[in-house]
Amino acid sequence: MNTLNDTAVQFKQVSYSDGELQIIKNVTGTFPKGKITTLVGPSGAGKTTLFRLCNGLISPDSGEILINGKNINSYEPTELRRMAGLALQSATMLSGSVYKNLSMPLTLQGEEFSEAAAKDLLKDVGLDTDFLHRNVKDLSGGQRQKVSIARTLVNKPKILLLDEITSSLDRVSQEEIETLIKKINNNYQVTIIWITHNLQQALSIGEYTWVMMNGELVESGESSLLSHPQNDKVKHFVKGDTE
Amino acid sequence: MSYLTLSLALIFVLIPIFLSKTLKLGLEKDTIIATVRSIIQLLAVGYVLTFVFDAENFIYITLMVILMIAAATQNAQKKGAAIKGITWKLIGTFVFVEVLTQAILLGFQITPPTAQYIIPISGMVVGNSMVLSILFLNRFTSEIETRQNETELILSLGGTPKQAIHLSLMASIKASMIPTIESQKTIGLVQLPGMMSGQIIAGADPVQAVQFQLLILFLLLTTAAVTSIMLGFLSYPTLFNKQMQMLKLDTETNNS
């Protein structure tokens, strides 16, 4: 899994700090292409920060991040961000309708998003099509999450960075989203990196996993590592979480 | 009016000082400073203006305008300390607004090219431009903070800095222009503009005073629009770096 062609995202000794606080500490590792990799770790471990680095919203202080073998600095920022699509936990909405939010990625490029395409997308994420003209103010937390995922998909990213996107969803919705993401992964060979605090979910959806703690990558490999971790800290984390 | 009668007007200063003291508002010192400053500054200006009007020399007029712009910049830059290079952006804006308005006034011969017209009009234009800048900068820095998530969202979806800041920028430009437009709607009904009142008290024909006031009002509309839009478009690029990342606003230095 470590040859260049099979790697979608590669971190080489990446560090990032905000002022005095070091948030990402010398992370080296790879995310295999076309696979689902989950990213787990305690709160404040630096998972979201890692995503912001991949999407180019922030740059590392030292080290390199490669996407498809190329340093991310060699991509146009706008191109990189469309290629490595990000859906955040906060599911920020732009005020206005669901349709406006779904159209935004194309509006930014001066293109239009047809209502029919938007409705198909809503169906994909498990929302009724008459949500299209609803105001985002009136959506529940879970519904916002779904709109946020759909919006990220509009750019047809090659790498999908999903940050706790199912944490505020009920069981049925969670399964719908899991099925959708697996389908996208399968049909379009999209590389998925999925942050989740649900270890059960990590075991069931992802072939691979990264465990981060306190800004460091402490273990990575096939997801089964979560069932019998080597590292003591990871053992502790896995236990605490599954209890 | 003699200086003796003017000194009786200090009663109007004693009232707020007395109120501030009894209610412990802590504004006595500022009120006294403001009073002393206004006396010294206005008297000085009175004498300087007499000199400049008598001399009718273009260099003196220019010097006066430069002084106004320097003072306005000094005053407004505190509000924009979070924006890099704000001093030059303000200077550029004030100079542009002043040159534009005077070019129209003098070019179409709306007003004669004498110190008596150029200086007070410039004072009003630059003064209003300064107030507009302060309104704009205050609003813009707070918009940037409250809309940080939206701005980042648009960047993360592949938008450019300009697209990402668009909502904050437009909201701030609009908000800073609203007071100018609103006050024009009620002008004459609620309040008589200061300049017109002054002219009428000094014995000018009210209709003539009104005509002149209208000219100033229209001028201030242009001032307002040009100031906020120009300052906005000069300011937003400093909020991002080459990689189209949002820079942290240095709000620590923006202490007022």
Ligand SMILES: Nc1ncnc2c1ncn2[C@@H]1O[C@H](COP(=O)(O)OP(=O)(O)OP(=O)(O)O)[C@@H](O)[C@H]1O
């Ligand atoms: N914009 C920021 N400025 C300063 N510090 C930040 C910023 N974003 C995150 N941090 C800090 O970086 C550390 C890692 O944050 P991050 O959001 O990446 O963690 P996380 O693993 O996603 O946690 P969670 O599971 O709670 O979402 C935390 O200590 C956080 O306080």
Ligand SMILES: [Mg+2]
């Ligand atoms: Mg997070």
